[in-house]
Amino acid sequence: MSNAPREKFDNTVVEWVDSRLPIFTMMKNEYGVFPTPRNFNWFWNFGAIAMFMLITMIATGIVLAMHYTADTKLAFDSVERIMRDVNGGWLIRYIHMNGASFFFIAVYIHIFRGMYYGSYKAPRELLWILGVIIFLLMMATAFIGYVLPWGQMSLWGATVITNLFSAIPFVGESIVTLLWGGFSIDNPTLTRFFALHYLLPFVIVGVVLLHIWALHVTGSNNPLGLEPKSKKDTLPFHPYYTSKDFFGIIVFIIFYAIFIFYMPDALGHPDNYIPANPLVTPPHIVPEWYFLPFYAILRAVTFNMNIYMLAGLGLLAVFMVEFIWRHKPKYLNGFLGFLLLVLGSGLAVFGLLADLNQGWEIPMSAANLAPISAKFGGVLAMFGSIGLLVILPWLDNHPIRSARFRPLFRIFMIIFTISVFILGYAGSQAADKVYFMEFNNTMLAQIFTGFYFMFFLIILPLLSRFEKGRELPKSINEAVLSKAQKAGA
Amino acid sequence: MFVRNILSAIIISVAPVSSVLAAGGDTPPIPSQDWSFSGPFGTYDKAALQRGYKIYREVCASCHSMKRVRFRNLEALGYNEDQIKAIAAEYSVEDGPNEDGDMFERAALPSDAFISPFPNDNAAKAANGGAFPPDLSLMTKARANGSNYVHALMTGYKDKLPHGVELSDGQYWNTYFTGNKIAMAPPLMDESISYEDGTIETLDQYAKDISHFLTWAADPYMEERKRTGFKVILFLLIFAGVMYGVKRRIWSNIH
Structure with a gap:
């Protein structure tokens, strides 16, 4: 695909084809050298x-x-x-x-x-x-x-x-x-x-x-x-x-x-x-087993998302973008940020409680206004869990790539992997299965679904902002050689 | 439309329903039997298959079809071609239309599938008090832990009911059946079928033999599969060893 001059092949048939359609050159460049x-x-x-x-x-x-x-x-x-x-x-x-x-x-x-x-x-x-x-x-x-x-x-x-x-x-x-x-x-x-x-x-x-x-x-x-x-x-x-x-x-x-x-x-x-x-x-x-973690996320959303929760989550999202992801806030100052954080989490928690306690006497009829039903919420969470992978490169913009040089990221990455397995297990069990006391399978799925989203939306942006990371080797060759020397000594 | 709400139904309403079910119909774990076909080198026992086929013919086949198995498949039980022809000829099938456009009855051929006891599902239900006797061709694959399950089901009937349980007409109590209430009368009991090869004629033995036969019916290529697997994996292990050597050799000049 490059315009670099083509090297001739010794085999006349190969050369005949390659000079007309450089498929052998391409294979050599992409899979040979x-x-x-x-x-x-x-x-x-x-x-x-x-x-x-x-x-x-x-x-x-x-x-x-x-x-x-x-x-x-x-x-x-x-x-x-x-x-x-x-x-x-x-x-x-x-x-x-x-x-x-x-x-x-x-x-x-x-x-x-x-x-x-x-x-x-x-x-x-x-x-x-x-x-x-x-x-x-x-x-x-x-x-x-x-x-x-x-x-x-x-x-x-x-x-x-x-x-x-x-x-x-x-x-x-x-x-x-x-x-x-x-x-x-x-x-x-x-x-x-x-x-x-x-x-x-x-x-x-x-x-x-x-x-x-x-x-x-x-x-x-x-x-x-x-x-x-x-x-x-x-x-x-x-x-x-x-x-x-x-x-x-x-x-x-x-x-x-x-x-x-x-x-x-x-x-x-x-x-x-x-x-x-x-x-x-x-x-x-x-x-099938390979869908189980996502099935667990789907079933974990058993509550409606009312406008308080949505508003609260929206404010928290603004906070995350301005103060964590951007490194330096562009539009807001520290006081407004604090206000956003408190108001956002307050509204979100209040909305969730209002949804779970339908009998509340507070005139919160707006809590009944749920633009996102539990079912639609589950679908959004399931597709969202994969959608997060699409924006992962922007959620984690830490300059160091490998977890080898990011001890904190490494720990959270391992916990994340384990939690996906636990979600898979939760997906395979009946929703009402009780593990101990009042703790049932739906709650298990909810906890780890929560962690799944927290990992992407909170932990990764925080880590990419605050984690220092280890010192990187100067080059791949140097790292390989020093490792070989250590093994030899 | 009820299907449309199935998801929410699963999330919300399964909770109370299934706990009720669990309270009324918990089945104990299925006991494991010794099978000649288990394990990576397991094979079917032809004598057991023949005995199991006898039980199927004499007992099960009066209600249950087995329409995915053909008479010619009986070769795997150790019967020769003539014996299979003779067995098939005991049954008649409807064929046609002939040149005059009429359907006609003829003796079954080795290429025919086992003859179903009822012309269709509704007839099967009508003759069995509304309960449908399922086709047995795939039974051991269609149940978790199938071979052991069939044995457990055959031996799991109890005359004495647990306290407070009542059965309606045409229901029987089976320890291993989901929900415990089964519409199939106990099909086997000690000495109900005579064996010609001197094997003991007990319920437990019958249950083992019918399960053996049904396992073969559901998985007729099991022996070939395991034999092939052994060769394939042996080859792959050697190949992997060779390729590891090749890889080591190629990489040896760079460290």
């Missing part, structure tokens, strides 16, 4: 692993589509035919079914890597945002794919999730009708889901190409978070990282194969082996 930081750890394998999973899913998915029938009367049977009568069908289907889970495992580790080592920071914001878009597309594709076998969880999962859109004011009902292709989940829903499930992976491929393009403009981040300064800091991608990625992918496939061959149904739900029945609701509707 591409300068890559020399200090990657194993976390950097997961981009390649995710790419491998995407290809696996598309390859197996195309074969499955050859045998699948998108019709509510035939879908379940056609999947069972694949499992029983198509040669090797059980294998293809188990690879695809468990592939969704392992694709998400790879991508979640990839996202964690990006957050922990600050890969989202300038100049890689767009690279990061493209990644979040891929993540969203994956979620849509996975959800739609889970509907296709038309088992009980397919139908009822689809019912719960598509109903979420009805919470959107004014247009919600129309969106749901459009998703369903009618006034209930039925054949038109299944056929359009199948069409979209076939389309979206190729959209993902497109965004992945943009993601890789953006990566090859800025170059990779690395565990130290330092930009390579000289040739000593980098290695050519091939053979160093091709060999490392190859090894990493095989190790990943070993874990993947254990599930495919020895516990193929462990990550699924037994109810999805029962054909869909609109007249029988399963006792617990649970999404």
Whole structure:
């Protein structure tokens, strides 16, 4: 893609092609000699692993589509035919079914890597945002794919999730009708889901190409978070990282194969082996494991957002932007800031209490004016939790990238990761499950949902303003060499 | 429209409802049995599968269909082609239309699926007091801990009801059934089926055999899957070792 003079190839056929379409030159520049930081750890394998999973899913998915029938009367049977009568069908289907889970495992580790080592920071914001878009597309594709076998969880999962859109004011009902292709989940829903499930992976491929393009403009981040300064800091991608990625992918496939061959149904739900029945609701509707943290956030909002809360949160947002994020307030002075803080938190807490204690005698009828219902609030929180990732590069504008040199950020990042796991657990349990005394699962989800949002909206801006961080090494090469010397001595 | 409110229903109203359910219908943990098919090298026991198939034919098949299993699949139980043809020929299926446009009955072939006891779901319900006997082809996959669950369900009937519980007509008490009240009469009891291979004829043995058979029916490729898995993982481990060596060798010149 560059205009640099092209080097000739020795092979005449290659040279003939390359002089007309420099595809070999491009491959050489982007995957052969591409300068890559020399200090990657194993976390950097997961981009390649995710790419491998995407290809696996598309390859197996195309074969499955050859045998699948998108019709509510035939879908379940056609999947069972694949499992029983198509040669090797059980294998293809188990690879695809468990592939969704392992694709998400790879991508979640990839996202964690990006957050922990600050890969989202300038100049890689767009690279990061493209990644979040891929993540969203994956979620849509996975959800739609889970509907296709038309088992009980397919139908009822689809019912719960598509109903979420009805919470959107004014247009919600129309969106749901459009998703369903009618006034209930039925054949038109299944056929359009199948069409979209076939389309979206190729959209993902497109965004992945943009993601890789953006990566090859800025170059990779690395565990130290330092930009390579000289040739000593980098290695050519091939053979160093091709060999490392190859090894990493095989190790990943070993874990993947254990599930495919020895516990193929462990990550699924037994109810999805029962054909869909609109007249029988399963006792617990649970999404696939990779959605559980977001499902917990969705269910955590059990209260309406009245105008006091919204006003209070709005004032606090102004305070955060002016006094924390901007480092030096632009429009307000210290006294006004204090006022904002007190008034904002007061209003927010008051609004919440007024909502929880409907019997309050104070003439606070405005508390009943809730522009955001609990249901819509849950939907906003769920999508907002992913939306925060989009603006993450601006929420955390600390100059140091890697958590290695930010002890406080590192601690909070680890707590954040644990809290996402706890949210996942909360999402898998019934809302009213009691842990001790009055403390139930909804409260557990609420506490950690609160922490999830606090991490992004309060902790990260505060840290990027106040955390000093450790002294950075002068270059990647120096850090690598001094580490090697220490290990040698 | 009720579906539209399902989400809020889940959030708000499940709370009181499910605690009531929990109070009335808690089931104890399902006891685990020793299965020849469990573990990474587990295989089906053909004798147990044949006994289980006998129970299905003589007892379960009078109400439950098994329409995803074909007679030819019985090869996995150790029957040969002639035996399978003979078994299939005991059943008749409606085929057609023929050249005159008429439907006709013919003997079943190995390529036919197991014959369902009722022509359709409504007929099945009508003949069973309104309760639908589910298809058994996937039963052990469609229940959590399926193989153990089927055994527990078969042996979980209790004549003596817990204090204060009343059953309406056509209901039975089963320790392991969700909600405990099940419309299926106890299908098996000691010595209700005669075995030709000298295996003891107890309820527990029957329950094990039918569960064995249903596990095979739901997961007929289990043995092939585990065998393939062993080879695949062995290959991958060796391949990973080789690739690790390659990686070490390539990287050795830079540190």
